[in-house]
Amino acid sequence: MGLDKLEDLALKLFSIDAVKFGDFTTKTGIKTPAYFDLRVIVSYPDIMELTSNMLYDLAVKDSQFDHLCGVPYTALPIATLLSIQAKKPMLMRRKETKSYGTKKSIEGHFKKDDTCLIIEDVITSGSSILETVKDLKNEGLVTTEAAIILDREQGGRENLAKNGIHVKSLFTMRTLIEILKKHKKITDEIVVTVKNYLNETKAPVIEKLMERVILPYEKRIDFATNLVARQLFNIMATKKTNLCLSADLTMTTGILDLLEKVGEHICMVKTHIDIIDDFRDDFVVRLKQLADRFNFLILEDRKYADIGHTVSLQYSKGLYKIGEWADCVTVHSLPGEGILKALNGSMNCITKGVFLLAEMSSEGNLITQQYKQETVSMASKYANIITGFVCQNKDTFQNPGLIQLTPGVQLECSKDDFGQIYKTPEKVVVENGADVIVVGRGITAAKNPEVQAVAYKDALWKCYIKRISGKLE
Numbered sequence: 001m002g003l004d005k006l007e008d009l010a011l012k013l014f015s016i017d018a019v020k021f022g023d024f025t026t027k028t029g030i031k032t033p034a035y036f037d038l039r040v041i042v043s044y045p046d047i048m049e050l051t052s053n054m055l056y057d058l059a060v061k062d063s064q065f066d067h068l069c070g071v072p073y074t075a076l077p078i079a080t081l082l083s084i085q086a087k088k089p090m091l092m093r094r095k096e097t098k099s100y101g102t103k104k105s106i107e108g109h110f111k112k113d114d115t116c117l118i119i120e121d122v123i124t125s126g127s128s129i130l131e132t133v134k135d136l137k138n139e140g141l142v143t144t145e146a147a148i149i150l151d152r153e154q155g156g157r158e159n160l161a162k163n164g165i166h167v168k169s170l171f172t173m174r175t176l177i178e179i180l181k182k183h184k185k186i187t188d189e190i191v192v193t194v195k196n197y198l199n200e201t202k203a204p205v206i207e208k209l210m211e212r213v214i215l216p217y218e219k220r221i222d223f224a225t226n227l228v229a230r231q232l233f234n235i236m237a238t239k240k241t242n243l244c245l246s247a248d249l250t251m252t253t254g255i256l257d258l259l260e261k262v263g264e265h266i267c268m269v270k271t272h273i274d275i276i277d278d279f280r281d282d283f284v285v286r287l288k289q290l291a292d293r294f295n296f297l298i299l300e301d302r303k304y305a306d307i308g309h310t311v312s313l314q315y316s317k318g319l320y321k322i323g324e325w326a327d328c329v330t331v332h333s334l335p336g337e338g339i340l341k342a343l344n345g346s347m348n349c350i351t352k353g354v355f356l357l358a359e360m361s362s363e364g365n366l367i368t369q370q371y372k373q374e375t376v377s378m379a380s381k382y383a384n385i386i387t388g389f390v391c392q393n394k395d396t397f398q399n400p401g402l403i404q405l406t407p408g409v410q411l412e413c414s415k416d417d418f419g420q421i422y423k424t425p426e427k428v429v430v431e432n433g434a435d436v437i438v439v440g441r442g443i444t445a446a447k448n449p450e451v452q453a454v455a456y457k458d459a460l461w462k463c464y465i466k467r468i469s470g471k472l473e
């Protein structure tokens with residue numbers, strides 16, 4: 001490809017502010033002296049055409065593939081232009097699986113083992129491409145190549161290569177700044193700053209900065225697909241509490257009175273609706289009023305574990321009609337993914353969520369390493385309804401958009417008479433990566449539950465601050 005054309009495109013991208021230099025913070029909280037916003041090119045048809053012509057020459061015209069797929073959303077218009085130019089059919093990946101109709105994550109006609117070329121605007125770690133590749137793979141499609149506009153040179157190319165995907169890019173960050181320097185669009189000082197930045201932010205550093213356990217809750221909102229997860233991150237960040245009260249009391253007045261006292265200190269209440277002796281419909285009305293007043297969510301710890309059809313009935317019908325009032329529910333992965341498929345169909349996926357049990361706090365439970373890993377991978381197909389995992393360890397999952405809900409917590413390490421194992425706030429939050437911490441009898445059985453709730457809230461928040469302050473600048 002002629003350098004003139006590349007230079008022309010670089011200068012045009014610079015002129016429309018698709019490429020900027022200064023002090024920026026990315027949505028993941030990483031500081032950067034260079035910022036690329038290629039979304040703006042949709043306003044410039046000539047630049048869109050130039051970009052797609054150049055990608056066509058670089059990576060499309062001589063490649064063998066059956067389909068093109070743009071990574072949502074910025075790359076979609078470019079992928080469309082390339083599809084027309086190459087006369088190759090396009091596939092579209094839905095970021096969120098539809099809750100109605102066919103529920104496909106990949107739209108378009110294809111056959112098993114068809115090959116697909118990925119189109120993307122910018123790569124940093126390569127994670128967006130990998131998400132798209134995973135969905136394509138789940139549908140039986142094969143991906144080995146990606147054509148991109150800009151490689152930020154921060155580990156994405158290597159990461160994708162490890163996953164069998166060869167990247168062809170129009171620019172790297174270094175080639176782009178060299179062109180802009182040559183044409184006196186940026187100063188030598190900017191060039192040095194960007195090069196130093198690239199040397200300092202090699203892949204492992206970037207990966208570290210995006211690590212779930214050191215990102216603050218507010219920075220994780222943008223990673224979350226499920227709305228309940230987004231709400232929960234937001235509530236925790238604003239109320240400065242990661243305490244979930246497990247209100248395991250058997251009389252409705254006991255639960256409501258307790259929530260009147262501790263509502264302001266919690267981000268979520270966890271219920272076991274089937275242990276309540278005097279359940280009446282107005283209980284859930286009052287529960288929801290308290291949740292609105294104090295801004296906390298409601299998790300019904302139902303631990304569904306039946307076939308999908310039965311679970312969809314248990315969720316929406318019967319005495320408790322859980323789906324009508326609980327923001328989220330707990331679900332076992334034991335019966336297989338039919339349970340998630342059914343809930344995906346019967347839940348309002350826009351406003352509801354699922355915590356999938358990947359580990360338990362009880363002594364002698366039968367969950368194995370393989371069970372845990374398969375649970376996490378099962379969840380990835382239902383990202384729109386998965387709020388997070390009930391688990392005990394930080395390495396159970398990596399995605400910063402999901403929430404680790406950890407029960408089995410008291411101020412001192414101990415056990416109850418039936419195998420419940422309690423760990424301390426320090427252990428579960430700092431060492432084991434808990435995001436939302438479930439405390440039941442530690443509060444409900446205390447002489448003064450309100451005072452004890454504040455003690456837990458303060459201890460847990462202190463541990464969270466300690467954990468994220470290990471963050472690299």
Ligand SMILES: O=c1ccn([C@@H]2O[C@H](COP(=O)(O)O)[C@@H](O)[C@H]2O)c(=O)[nH]1
Pocket residue numbers: 246248272301359360361362390407408409420438439440441442
């Ligand atoms: O692995 C698990 C999953 C769920 N739970 C539930 O959390 C609370 C814990 O109550 P404590 O009084 O703090 O022990 C309870 O409702 C369990 O059903 C769990 O403990 N472990």
